[in-house]
Amino acid sequence: MTKIATLKTKGEKELVGYDRMVFSRPELYNLLMARVALEKIHYNKKVISIEQNQEGAMILCSDGTTYYGDILVGADGAYSGVRQGLYRQLQRIGRLPSSDALELSKGYICMVGTTAPLNPAHYPGLDGEVSSAYQVIGKKSKYSWSAFSVSGNRICWNVVSQLATFEEAVEEKFRNSEWNPQTIGPMIAEVKDFLTPFGGTIGELISATPTDMISRVFLEDKLFETWHAGRTLLPSSGQGAVTAMQDAVALANCLYELTSFSPDHIQEALQIYKDERFSQVQEQYEASKVNAKLIYGQTFLERCARHLIFNYMPMSVQAKASSKGMAYRPQASFLPLVADRGTCQVMPQKPSKRYLHEQLKKNSATVI
Template sequence: MAEVLGIYEEFQNVSFPSQQFNIYSGGMAKIATLKTKGEKKLVGYDRMVFSRPGLYNLLMARVASEKIHYNKKVVSIEQNQDGAMILCSDGTTYYGDIIVGADGAYSGVRQGLYRQLQKIGRLPSSDALELSKGYICMVGTTEPLNSVHYPVSMAKSPAQAVDKKFRNSEWNPQTTEPMIAEVKDFLTPFRGTMGELISATPTDIISRVFLEDKLFETRHAGRTVLIGDACHKLLPSSGQGAVTAMQDAVALANCLYELKSFSPDHIQEALQIYKDERFSQVQEQYEASKVNAKLIYGQTFLERCARHLIFNYMPMSVQAKASSKGMAYRPQASFLPLVADRGTCHVMPQKPSKRYLHEQLKNSAATNATVI
């Protein structure tokens, strides 16, 4: 998508290629290695890692500042035949034709929509259940480290590492002292202990995070639609949480671009096309994240055996094919010039935009017209 938007080179400047990751025991014995080096030949791109603020800043530099409002929390929504409205916790209201709930796992938009559907008996019982809290982890970003003691560290300032503006409710700092006490003596592959890394991390950016997961069935109703964590929360074991959210955004944008009018019938038609395209794709990634979580985090005897065998004895070519399976689906913005496929693996064909093609032909005809 970065290439479609013309920011691929800048994206590479805020990213680092990742060709493998290691899993260690508590005594720092290497348990397994997952290599991704062979993926580039298959998919055409390196696997890249980056900080969230780095990506946010890159994208936001291309959005007019007056279009972004901070410290807004949706507490309720209203919608009818004529339009839609959101009410925020600070008392402000906003009106429009369509509400897109992209406000995270505890989405206020989703909660407002589901309350409406529950009142009229249209909410599936599974959607009323809480998110599943399967794992807990602690996250934070240290101050710049001594490169002699930590030769693999990259010098990043705290301002570059963390931007509080982008925290959502599940990333807010919580009481971390008990967890710190439990892990402070753990060894690290960077030398030293976790306690030393924690001591080099500002206390206000250490968070205890619940790794939750849930796939919601209801993605839209009326003039309201959900994308990203608001309708599917994946475990981070497959690294597909943010990817699926961005794919949602692209697929929805394509559907809205083809919208014939803002009538309720046309909106429903567009939003159903969006769900039909995305639900099965996300379902596959959701199941894959659960399987990968057992392989990476699992502590039962069978899970430990599977981790050792798969990561250490499976050929790299097979590993690369398995990890790139989900990369065949690569939606692009249909209203922008499409980027040619890279790599050797199969890529699902992109459905062209009839409206975009029509406008391109019209513009070409106007450019080539001769005035007599």
């Protein structure tokens, strides 16, 4: 438990105009789901095949149910059933780039959870107004782990295992496709005695976490070239919640501008979406790989880089590097835009012709 470095976010609010806030991911899920009609959400559905033609798109699920629509968005991960179905179709007709047919690179396995309320007397700093965030890197180990205090005297924790070989990645791919709470036992047995800076062990945090609040995911490492074909779209994958929300906003803006659901109009909208997102995702993908090596890396060179960057890189250089990713902040074009609050230069957003037209109609007086 030797301290390696202290990371600071000095001047961040001045740059972006907002404080950094820390909260558990299930709270974000609940916030989003509170805005969606419950009958529109279906659970325990596994896509096994897709079909699409000039009239629409269809998915067949493992329970025998089928669903139809004008557009199919495969936002179900890197091992997406939608992606596999579409790529098989494209491969049969020779339209799938060879790079998209390759397996993903070796990556990381991540187990995460949020505890029930804990006793602050046993975990110093747990009830503070400012979150305590700790990242622990195992010594000569494939594991690293973290613990963040969040409101309600709870701790969000994770354990990350760096996969050493491609064969390990293929095996974990299969395991993750059949994930359920009972399959995490072997990993828990390996990490339960790891110490945390709050006091106690990871095992104690896991024991204080409801089973349905524990997830185990495979963090993949690949940027696909093929994002859409026909009526089917595959958003960028494996880049976390921020990119997922940016994907959703950019896609919603493109769909909002659709004047019809004809194949040509849909293809045009999906291509506009990719044109906006691909370069941004590519940049974030490269940054994500570097960050993963700094935070989780176990090789000698990764340890050296971590020591030098976290202890000797000037704060001004760190701030400049972080502000680069803050410039891209898409907003829903069908809502009033939020004004910039910080000093960071924000990339301009293309205005919505439809929204401007509707606002003009709304504000115009009718004269008879």
